[in-house]
Amino acid sequence: MSRIHDALKKAEQDRIGTTRTPAGAGTMEAPQPPVAAPQIAVTKPAAEPRAASALLDALTVETLLARCPASDWKQEAKPLVAAQTGDSQLGSEEFRSLRSRLYQSRDTAPLRKVLITSPLPQEGKTYVAANLAHVIVRQRERRALLIDADLRWSRLHSVLGANLSPGLTEYLRGEVDELAVIQRGALENLFFIPGGKSVSNPAELIANGRLKILLDRLSPLFDWVIIDSPPAVAMSDASLLAEMCDGVLMVIASGQTPFDVAQKAREQFKKSRLLGVVLNRVEPQSTGSHYYYGYYRGGGSGKKPKGNHQ
Numbered sequence: 224m225s226r227i228h229d230a231l232k233k234a235e236q237d238r239i240g241t242t243r244t245p246a247g248a249g250t251m252e253a254p255q256p257p258v259a260a261p262q263i264a265v266t267k268p269a270a271e272p273r274a275a276s277a278l279l280d281a282l283t284v285e286t287l288l289a290r291c292p293a294s295d296w297k298q299e300a301k302p303l304v305a306a307q308t309g310d311s312q313l314g315s316e317e318f319r320s321l322r323s324r325l326y327q328s329r330d331t332a333p334l335r336k337v338l339i340t341s342p343l344p345q346e347g348k349t350y351v352a353a354n355l356a357h358v359i360v361r362q363r364e365r366r367a368l369l370i371d372a373d374l375r376w377s378r379l380h381s382v383l384g385a386n387l388s389p390g391l392t393e394y395l396r397g398e399v400d401e402l403a404v405i406q407r408g409a410l411e412n413l414f415f416i417p418g419g420k421s422v423s424n425p426a427e428l429i430a431n432g433r434l435k436i437l438l439d440r441l442s443p444l445f446d447w448v449i450i451d452s453p454p455a456v457a458m459s460d461a462s463l464l465a466e467m468c469d470g471v472l473m474v475i476a477s478g479q480t481p482f483d484v485a486q487k488a489r490e491q492f493k494k495s496r497l498l499g500v501v502l503n504r505v506e507p508q509s510t511g512s513h514y515y516y517g518y519y520r521g522g523g524s525g526k527k528p529k530g531n532h533q
Contacts, residue, residue, distance in 0.1 A: 284366075287402070287414075287444055296408035297384030304354055318358045321351075321501065325447075328470065328498055336438060336448040336468040337498065340461045342488035344454050346476040347503035349378045352451040356413060359447050366412040368405075368445045372434075372464055373453045374425035377418025383408060390419025394437060395428040401437050414445070425453075429463045438467055455488040465495040472498050477505045 304314035328334050339352040356369040371379035372391060380387045385406050394404045394416075406415045422428060442448055450468060455461040465471050471492050475485055489497070 282402075282440055282444060284444055287405070290402040291405045291407045291414060293407045293409065293411065294385075296406075298382070298408075303357060303382065314354075315358065318354045321355060322358050322362075324499065332469075332496070334469045334498075335442055335445070336450065336470075338450045338452055338461070338465050338468040338471045338495075339474065340452045340455045340465075340471060340488075341474040341476075342454060342456045342480055342484045343476075344376075344457075346454075346474050346480060347501075348454075348474040349373070349382060349451050351472070351474050351501055351503065352449050353379060353382045356447075356449045357410070359449075360410050360412040364412070365447070366414065366445045367447045367449060368414045368416065368441060370416045370448065370450045371418040372429070372450050372460070374418050374422060374428065374460070375453050375458065377421075379415070379451055380417040383415060385415055385417055387417050388419045390417035391434075392419035392422050392425075392428060394419070395431060395433050396422075397433070401440060405441075426458070426460050426463065429460055434464075435467050455491045456484055462491050465492055468495070470496040470498040472501060474501045474503050477502050479504065 304318070325334065325337065339348045339355070341348040352369060356367045359365055359367040369379065369383075370391065371377050373379075374392055377387065377390070379385075380390075385408065389399050389404050391404065393399050394401060404416050404419070406417065407413065408415065428434075438448065450464060452461040452464045455473075473485075473488060473492075
């Protein structure tokens with residue numbers, strides 16, 4: 224019996240021996256975690272940047288009034304017929320008629336930002352812009368923002384008796400914020416942005432995008448935004464400004480602006496909404512109805528008063 228047991232035990236040992244790892248074979252290592260495949264960086268298209276104005280806090284009338292306290296402007300008397308009575312009452316009435324026409328234009332399409340320009344220098348655009356803003360704010364609870372965007376020859380601050388800077392150029396260069404350049408005079412609802420210090424590249428500043436942001440942020444706070452621009456024929460500034468406005472009002476000097484020049488100026492605004500033409504410097508005795516222009520009425524002589532008003 225012991226022999227049989229020994230034989231079975233030996234046979235079992237021989238069977239187990241055949242399944243062992245052959246001599247010289249290495250021992251099996253512990254399994255390693257799989258190696259991650261190399262990652263390929265994929266650059267996704269950048270998201271569209273949000274408008275800069277959307278990244279800023281919304282402006283309110285309360286903020287505007289708090290940051291822009293009233294100051295004492297030393298206004299020039301003659302150019303501002305809309306602020307006078309007596310001999311200039313007729314001129315004031317004509318500007319009120321112009322204001323009414325603009326409200327009528329607003330009935331047909333949105334109209335808030337109005338560009339005032341002229342074909343050539345010295346045709347009266349600054350004079351019209353200043354007086355139009357004055358008659359607007361003389362209406363109850365009407366606010367107007369007057370902007371001097373003639374960065375080549377800023378004149379509105381002189382007419383209003385306001386400071387030249389900080390103004391539009393400082394804002395466009397990113398030196399100050401929008402509320403730092405707004406001034407307010409004795410008329411509670413008349414606000415003003417002067418041209419600021421002169422620069423060598425006005426067209427580039429106007430086109431750099433900051434002016435559009437400025438208008439988008441400030442326009443909701445005002446009933447009207449009146450913008451004085453350089454002459455249209457000689458410079459590109461007016462065309463650039465017109466793209467940011469709702470309409471264009473062109474000032475023509477009666478008996479002075481050549482017809483072909485006026486036509487050329489009109490061509491500059493083919494893609495803009497031309498609201499109409501203001502015929503300035505009409506001799507009172509040359510028409511059955513009196514046009515503006517107390518500025519040139521001066522005792523009925525029709526002569527231009529002293530002072531280089533635009």
